[in-house]
Amino acid sequence: MMTFTVEVGDPVIVGEVGGQVRRYVPLLGGKVDGDYSGIIIPGGMDWQTVMPNGCVEISARYALELEQGRVEVRSKGLRAGAPGVLARIAAGEIVPGSQYYFRTAMRFSSGSLELAALNQILAIAIGERFPNYVTLGIYPVL
Template identity: 35%
Template sequence: MSTVADPPIPQLERAFEVDAELGPLEDHGRTGVGHRRIIPVVGGTITGEFEGELLAGGADWQVVRADGSIALDARYSARSADGELICITARGVRSGDPEVLEALLRGEDVDPSLYYFRTAIAIESSTRPELEHAIFVGSCIREANRVRYVAFRVT
């Protein structure tokens, strides 16, 4: 008779921080999938386990759901301090009371404890396989012209 062990309990380990500078919101209106908005990533920084700068050209492709919550699909590139390119994908959700979400849309500072903003982060890198072999989750803050988050490695 074999004994089956319980799987390890995941823990979170702080890995890196992202400060993404955003361009003006592009409102595409109602499409077949919902209310589409695209927010360009125009720059920013990564600090922590690896250092780098976010490159202009990425974007967050959002769908505003009927209940006001937002499904996020952000894809952008970074150049590490040693010159290597890294591709980052962050998918998640931002939700909260309608008044809070409207205040965020107006660019107001809102206490991050008043809304939920989390992402699942995947990284592609030709030189850092340890980043590709991990799952990261982000705890995010939306500010007027930026998104900041801490990425945690799920151990």
């Protein structure tokens, strides 16, 4: 349905609680391509919980400026894999997405009549992490 290319800032560590590291990653902007096109508005945030084994629970919230109007995105997901692979990603290496699991469930909200159909779907994103950006392939759940 869409592909997001999301520019990300450096993670900000909030602290460790029970062996889990809480942090957030600023979303600096990006682009939307596919059935819809536009930009990712700078200012969103990806709150993360990093587990002792390197798996990351994701809870992101951000906005899109599409040709038809604005859309709020709410996303919850997981990046998981072998500890060595996750350590390489954490160190800033480029690791092919086929070597780890990166999925999120997405909900959309828009007041635009042209985008009203997005309000009534759940989508799954398949992600890939790069040093300064993330790509997300967005697929509607039918």
